[in-house]
Amino acid sequence: MLSVPVETQILFAGILFFLGMIGLLVRRNLVFMLMSIEIMFNSAGLVFIIAARHWNQPDGQVMFIFILSVTAVEVAIGLALILQVYHHFKTLDVDAIHKLKDE
Amino acid sequence: MTETDFLSLSPFLILALAPIIIMIVISIYRNYEVVFGFSVLSIVAAIVSIVFILPVIPHSIAPLFLVDRYSLFFITIILISALLVIFLSYDYLKQLDGIREEYYIILFTSTLGASLLAVANHFILFFLGIETLTLSLYILIAFEKTKDSSIEAGIKYLVLASVSSAFLLFGMGLIYITFGSMQFSVLEIAIRHLNQLPLLFIFGVGMMLVGIGFKLALVPFHMWTPDVYQGAPAPVSSYIATVSKGAVMAVFIRFFFNIRGFDNQSIFIVISGIAVLSMFVGNLLAIQQKNIKRLLAYSSIANMGYLIIILLTGSDKGIQAAIFYLITYFITTIGAFGVISLLSTKELEAENIEEYRGLFWKKPWIAIVMTFCLLSLAGIPITAGFIAKFYLILEGMKAGLWILIFSMIINSVIGLYYYLRVITSMFSVANENLLPSVSVLGKVTLAFVTISILVLGVYPGWLIDFIVKYAIL
Numbered sequence: 001m002l003s004v005p006v007e008t009q010i011l012f013a014g015i016l017f018f019l020g021m022i023g024l025l026v027r028r029n030l031v032f033m034l035m036s037i038e039i040m041f042n043s044a045g046l047v048f049i050i051a052a053r054h055w056n057q058p059d060g061q062v063m064f065i066f067i068l069s070v071t072a073v074e075v076a077i078g079l080a081l082i083l084q085v086y087h088h089f090k091t092l093d094v095d096a097i098h099k100l101k102d103e
Numbered sequence: 104m105t106e107t108d109f110l111s112l113s114p115f116l117i118l119a120l121a122p123i124i125i126m127i128v129i130s131i132y133r134n135y136e137v138v139f140g141f142s143v144l145s146i147v148a149a150i151v152s153i154v155f156i157l158p159v160i161p162h163s164i165a166p167l168f169l170v171d172r173y174s175l176f177f178i179t180i181i182l183i184s185a186l187l188v189i190f191l192s193y194d195y196l197k198q199l200d201g202i203r204e205e206y207y208i209i210l211f212t213s214t215l216g217a218s219l220l221a222v223a224n225h226f227i228l229f230f231l232g233i234e235t236l237t238l239s240l241y242i243l244i245a246f247e248k249t250k251d252s253s254i255e256a257g258i259k260y261l262v263l264a265s266v267s268s269a270f271l272l273f274g275m276g277l278i279y280i281t282f283g284s285m286q287f288s289v290l291e292i293a294i295r296h297l298n299q300l301p302l303l304f305i306f307g308v309g310m311m312l313v314g315i316g317f318k319l320a321l322v323p324f325h326m327w328t329p330d331v332y333q334g335a336p337a338p339v340s341s342y343i344a345t346v347s348k349g350a351v352m353a354v355f356i357r358f359f360f361n362i363r364g365f366d367n368q369s370i371f372i373v374i375s376g377i378a379v380l381s382m383f384v385g386n387l388l389a390i391q392q393k394n395i396k397r398l399l400a401y402s403s404i405a406n407m408g409y410l411i412i413i414l415l416t417g418s419d420k421g422i423q424a425a426i427f428y429l430i431t432y433f434i435t436t437i438g439a440f441g442v443i444s445l446l447s448t449k450e451l452e453a454e455n456i457e458e459y460r461g462l463f464w465k466k467p468w469i470a471i472v473m474t475f476c477l478l479s480l481a482g483i484p485i486t487a488g489f490i491a492k493f494y495l496i497l498e499g500m501k502a503g504l505w506i507l508i509f510s511m512i513i514n515s516v517i518g519l520y521y522y523l524r525v526i527t528s529m530f531s532v533a534n535e536n537l538l539p540s541v542s543v544l545g546k547v548t549l550a551f552v553t554i555s556i557l558v559l560g561v562y563p564g565w566l567i568d569f570i571v572k573y574a575i576l
Binding site: 006010017020024030033037040041043044045047048051054057059062063066067070077082084085094097099100101102 | 226227230231234238241242245248251252254255256257258259261262265266268269270272273275276277279280283285303329330333334388391392397
C-alpha cells in the first residue's frame with residue numbers, strides 16, 4: 001500500500017484550513033462565511049484523524065465525532081441567527097451590519 | 104463508574120439536570136418567578152455540593168476529568184459569579200416582553216461549560232467545555248431579539264468565536280500529532296525530557312494562543328469585545344466579562360503550567376508582547392469612549408493584559424496572585440454592570456455616560472456603588488482592586504518581569520483618567536431624565552458587591568490565606 005508521509009498530510013490539512021480562512025475573509029455573505037468556518041473546523045478534524053492513524057489510537061477519531069456534533073450545533077444556532085439578521089437588516093451582507101462601532 | 108466518581112461530579116450533574124427540569128416546568132406551567140427561584144436554588148445546591156466533594160479530592164476520572172483543589176476553587180468562583188448574574192438578571196428580564204424564562208436554561212448550560220473547563224485535563228473536555236460555554240453565549244447575547252444591536256452583537260460573536268475555536272482545535276490537533284496524547288499530564292511528562300521543543304508543537308501552542316486570545320479578548324484579537332459588550336443585554340455582558348473569561352483563564356493556566364510555556368523563549372516573548380499591547384491598546388482606546396459598556400469592555404481588555412503577566416512568573420505564588428486578581432475583578436465588574444442593568448429600562452439601555460450625569464443627586468446609593476466599583480477597577484487604596492494590583496506587581500517583581508511591571512504601572516495611571524471621568528460626571532449637576540426604581544433584590548446584590556470590595560480592600564489577609572491553602576495547582 002502506498003503510504004503518504006505525515007508531514008504531507010498535515011500540510012494538506014493546513015492548506016484546507018487556509019482556504020477556509022481565505023473564504024471567510026473574501027466572502028461578504030453570512031451564509032458563505034458560515035460555510036468557510038465549517039471548512040476550517042473540518043480541516044482541524046482532519047488533523048485529528050491523521051494523528052489517530054499515525055499513533056494507532058482511537059482518541060483522534062473520538063475527538064472528530066465530538067467536533068462533528070459541535071459544528072452541527074454551531075450551524076443550527078448560526079442559521080437561526082442569520083434568519084434574525086435578515087429579519088432585522090433585510091440583507092446578509094456583513095458590511096451593511098455596522099450599527100455597533102466606535103464613535 | 105464508582106460512587107466517588109459520581110460524588111466528585113455532582114456539581115456538574117446538578118448544573119446539567121437543572122435546565123432539563125426547567126424545560127419540563129416551562130412546558131407545563133410558564134411562570135417567571137418559579138423559574139427564577141428554581142435557578143437560584145439549583146446554583147446554591149451546586150455550591151453546597153462542593154463541600155461534600157472536599158474529602159475525596161484530589162480525584163481523577165481518567166482520562167478526562169481531574170477534580171482537585173484548584174478546580175474546585177475555580178468552580179466555586181464561577182458558580183458564585185453566576186448566582187450574582189442571575190440576581191441582576193431578574194429585574195432586567197422581568198421588564199422584557201415575550202419569552203424570557205429560557206434565559207435561565209441557557210445560562211445554566213453556559214455555566215456548565217464554564218465549570219467543566221475548570222476540571223479539564225484533556226483536550227476533548229477542553230474543547231467541549233469551551234464550546235458549551237460559547238454556543239450558549241451566542242444565544243444569550245442575541246437574547247433581546249427585538250433589538251438590532253443585540254442580533255448584530257450575536258452574529259459578530261458567532262463568526263469570530265467560531266473562527267477562534269477552529270484555530271484552537273487545529274492547534275490541539277498539531278500538539279496531539281507531535282506527542283500522541285491529548286492529556287495534559289501526559290504532555291507534561293513527554294515535554295520534561297526534551298531539551299528543545301519540536302517546531303510542530305510550538306506551532307500548535309501558537310494556534311491555541313490565537314484561540315484563547317480571542318476568548319480572553321487580548322490584543323490583537325480584541326476587535327469583537329466592545330461591540331459585543333455594547334450589544335448584549337447588560338447582565339450578559341457581565342457574564343462574558345467574568346464567568347466566561349475566568350473559566351478560560353482557569354484551563355489556560357493549568358495547560359500553560361503543564362507544558363511549562365514560560366520556559367520557552369519564543370512563547371515567553373509572544374505572551375509578553377500580547378500583555379503589553381493589551382494594556383496599552385485597551386486603556387488608550389477606553390479614554391475616548393462615550394458609552395460606558397464600551398468603556399468597560401476596553402477596560403476588561405487592559406485587565407486581562409495585566410492578568411496574563413502571571414503566566415510568565417511560572418510559580419505557584421503567581422497563580423495565587425492571579426486568582427486573587429480574578430476574584431476582585433469579578434466582583435467589581437459584576438457591580439459595575441449590575442448598576443447598568445438596574446438603571447436600564449425596556450426602551451433605553453443606560454449606557455451613555457451622559458445619562459449618568461448627576462446620578463449622585465438622584466440616586467446617591469447607586470452612585471456610591473458605581474464609584475467604588477470604578478475606583479476598584481482603577482486600583483485606588485482601600486478598595487479590593489488596589490490589593491489585587493499590588494499582589495500582582497509584587498509577584499511580577501519577584502520573577503523579574505520589569506518591562507511588564509513598568510507598563511502596568513503606566514497603564515494604571517492612564518486608566519485612572521477615564522474611570523474618574525465617569526465619576527466626576529456622576530457627581531456633577533443633575534439633568535432632567537427619569538430613572539427607573541431599583542428593586543430590593545438589586546439593592547441587596549449591589550450592597551453585597553460594595554461590602555466585598557471594601558472588606559477585601561481593607562482586610563484581604565483571610566482570603567489570601569484561604570487561596571494559599573486551597574488554590575494550588
